[in-house]
Amino acid sequence: EPEVTQTPSHQVTQMGQEVILRCVPISNHLYFYWYRQILGQKVEFLVSFYNNEISEKSEIFDDQFSVERPDGSNFTLKIRSTKLEDSAMYFCASSERGTGNTEAFFGQGTRLTVV
């Protein structure tokens, strides 16, 4: 069964460093998302991406965050200068025709630890 894959599964970084989290969405999907989940809390929306541009972003997704689809298969989330409070699980998701029409499938997540 097709699945969303994320790498790495765990990343430890020093405060102030840049990190790039990588995702390979399901191949025929057109909508891509990043969500995060701080330990023990709910899943929070960060950003949605369609047709090579951001379609929606939350207030969490500030200037320190960016997303890119560099090569037609990968979808990346970059955090420019990490802060301690960026420590969380980051989930990539994709859907075929948008959340309202088709299921969003989530990856297994990348656990980011900022020290």
Added chain:
Amino acid sequence: GQQLNQSPQSMFIQEGEDVSMNCTSSSIFNTWLWYKQDPGEGPVLLIALYKAGELTSNGRLTAQFGITRKDSFLNISASIPSDVGIYFCAGYNFGNEKLTFGTGTRLTIIP
């Protein structure tokens, strides 16, 4: 922003028992979804509800979309060990591409 509150926060039950959990919202949603999250995994969709009043089943799971569009419940009948995990409701509104997740209900099965 829109808030989804789930109750109870956690449940401790014995295998074979039925489970019921709720989700209430401060505002209306067009679509309600129920996800399950196993430890170290991403959320997996269990049930999607598209119409107010709709009652939908998926095996031992039954969920309803409240008439007011501000609430939903999920029932699990005859619980089994693999039902352990965190259950999240999520709401969606037409015109935007995001899911708003609830606070979660953690289900534990006591041996």
